[in-house]
Amino acid sequence: MRIAFIGLGHMGGPMARNLVQAGHHLRVFDLSAEAAQGLVGLDAQRVQAATSPAEAARDAEFVVTMLPAAKHVEAVLCGQGGDGSGVLATVPRGVPIVDCSTIDPATVQRLAQLAAAQGNPLADAPVSGGTGGAAAGTLTFMVGATPDLFAQVQPVLQGMGQHIVHCGTTGTGQVAKICNNLLLAISMIGVAEAMSLGAALGIDPQVLAGIVNTSSGRCWSADTYNPYPGVMPNAPASRGYSGGFGVDLMRKDLGLANDAARQVHQPLPLGAQALQLYELWSRQGHGQLDFSSIIQLLQGQRPA
Numbered sequence: 134m135r136i137a138f139i140g141l142g143h144m145g146g147p148m149a150r151n152l153v154q155a156g157h158h159l160r161v162f163d164l165s166a167e168a169a170q171g172l173v174g175l176d177a178q179r180v181q182a183a184t185s186p187a188e189a190a191r192d193a194e195f196v197v198t199m200l201p202a203a204k205h206v207e208a209v210l211c212g213q214g215g216d217g218s219g220v221l222a223t224v225p226r227g228v229p230i231v232d233c234s235t236i237d238p239a240t241v242q243r244l245a246q247l248a249a250a251q252g253n254p255l256a257d258a259p260v261s262g263g264t265g266g267a268a269a270g271t272l273t274f275m276v277g278a279t280p281d282l283f284a285q286v287q288p289v290l291q292g293m294g295q296h297i298v299h300c301g302t303t304g305t306g307q308v309a310k311i312c313n314n315l316l317l318a319i320s321m322i323g324v325a326e327a328m329s330l331g332a333a334l335g336i337d338p339q340v341l342a343g344i345v346n347t348s349s350g351r352c353w354s355a356d357t358y359n360p361y362p363g364v365m366p367n368a369p370a371s372r373g374y375s376g377g378f379g380v381d382l383m384r385k386d387l388g389l390a391n392d393a394a395r396q397v398h399q400p401l402p403l404g405a406q407a408l409q410l411y412e413l414w415s416r417q418g419h420g421q422l423d424f425s426s427i428i429q430l431l432q433g434q435r436p437a
Contacts, residue, residue, distance in 0.1 A: 134158070134289065137193035137220070139186050139209050140166040140234070144260065145199035147267035148233070148293045152197075153179050155292035162189040186210075187217060190224040193376035195289055196231065202385065203236035210244055226252035231286050232375040233274070235259045235311070237389050238304035239396075241277065243302045254282045257303060259310035260288060263378055271295040275313075277306035311393060318407045321354040328361040338364050360425035369423035377423035384411040384420070393431070 134157050138149045141163035141425075153159055153176050162183040163169045169182040184191035184352035186209045190196055198220075200206050210230070212219030220230065230253055232241065245255040266272045272294035276283055283299045290297045300309045329348065331341040338361045346356040354360070358377075362370045369377040387408040394401045414420075414430045 135160070135192060135194045136289070136371050137162075137183075137189040137196045138199075139163070139189055139197070139220070140199035140205075141165070141172060142199065142201070143264050144233075144267045146172065147264065148197075148199060148272070149173060151267075151270045151293045152289070157289075157292065160191075160193065162186050162187045163362075174274070178240035185218045186220045187212070187223040187311040190220040190228075190431070193224060193228055195229060195286075196220055197289075198222060198230070198232045198234060200232075200234045202234070203240040205245060206232055206234050206236055207240070211247065221248060221251050221253065224251075224253055228253055229282060229286055230255045231258050231290070233260055235314075235386055235389070236307060237392060238277075238307040238311075241304045241307050254279070254285075255303065256282050256286050258286070259283075259295065259306055261310070261313060261338045262294070264376065266295075267293075271297065275300050275306040275309040277301060277308075307389075308393075311386055312392040313400070314383065315390040315404050315407075317354065317410065318383055318387055319403050320352045321358070321360060321425055322407055322410060322427060322431070324350075324352065324354040325360045325425070325431050328359070328364075329428060329432050332361070354425075358425055360428040368425070370425055370428070374422040374429075377425070379420065380411055380415050380422050380424050380426065381420035383424040384408070384415050387411055 136157050136159050138159050139162045149172055158179050160181045161169050161172050167362050173180045174220050188311055195349055198209055210220050230248055241257040248255040258274045258276045260274055261270040262272040270293055273288045274294045275294040276299050287297050300306050328330050328338055332338050342359055342364045359365045360370050390404055391401055391408055414427055
């Protein structure tokens with residue numbers, strides 16, 4: 134299949150590589166020419182670099198976007214001020230567009246209407262699993278689409294992920310993603326507080342983690358991604374909080390959750406507090422650290 138893939142960052146690059154390895158032909162675009170050429174170098178017979186989203190989408194049979202924020206998705210699909218550089222200017226009628234970015238549900242629904250007006254169905258399919266899951270092809274895709282569109286896009290997504298979940302109509306994929314990350318942020322702060330308190334009171338963090346992970350406090354933030362350094366050798370906490378899911382990305386997702394909650398008048402007292410903490414940590418210059426580094430804010434520390 135001829136696939137236009139736009140956005141080759143920490144997540145998009147590995148996802149695109151998996152599609153190439155699955156036998157698809159890709160025409161790719163990224164603002165970083167180096168990222169695009171790196172993918173071309175993987176298999177020059179199957180991968181071409183485009184100079185714009187519009188060029189990438191020309192003659193495509195499928196379009197995938199993986200971008201940082203809503204404004205980038207809109208620019209890629211619609212172009213800049215009608216300059217014809219967007220996907221919708223050239224993509225053949227009927228070709229499905231799958232946006233894997235994490236953005237607000239309202240923007241997804243609006244862009245889906247614009248795409249539908251030109252004859253192109255759009256599904257939102259944000260992911261969970263991090264850069265490791267992107268590289269391994271084990272991502273979870275949360276898909277908002279009609280049943281027919283879901284059936285159409287599922288085979289391609291299976292080339293990049295292990296769990297392809299139909300969440301409901303357009304926008305519900307984003308709803309699932311922001312709710313999951315809301316819970317993730319809150320649970321990480323809770324684990325960070327508990328681990329910090331335990332260490333301050335004199336218990337060995339390894340012992341405390343072992344107890345938590347076999348007791349009612351067990352959660353992913355504790356048993357897989359523990360924020361206390363040295364507890365888990367492969368967690369970002371044990372490598373200076375480098376790599377992983379960044380503070381600024383978590384801050385963005387918490388902002389999306391809080392904005393969505395205001396629109397439907399749903400109180401988020403813990404979500405609001407979590408957002409404040411991540412905003413503070415980001416303002417102090419730690420936006421590129423892994424989000425589990427929030428433990429250092431709670432301990433009044435700074436990275437070495």
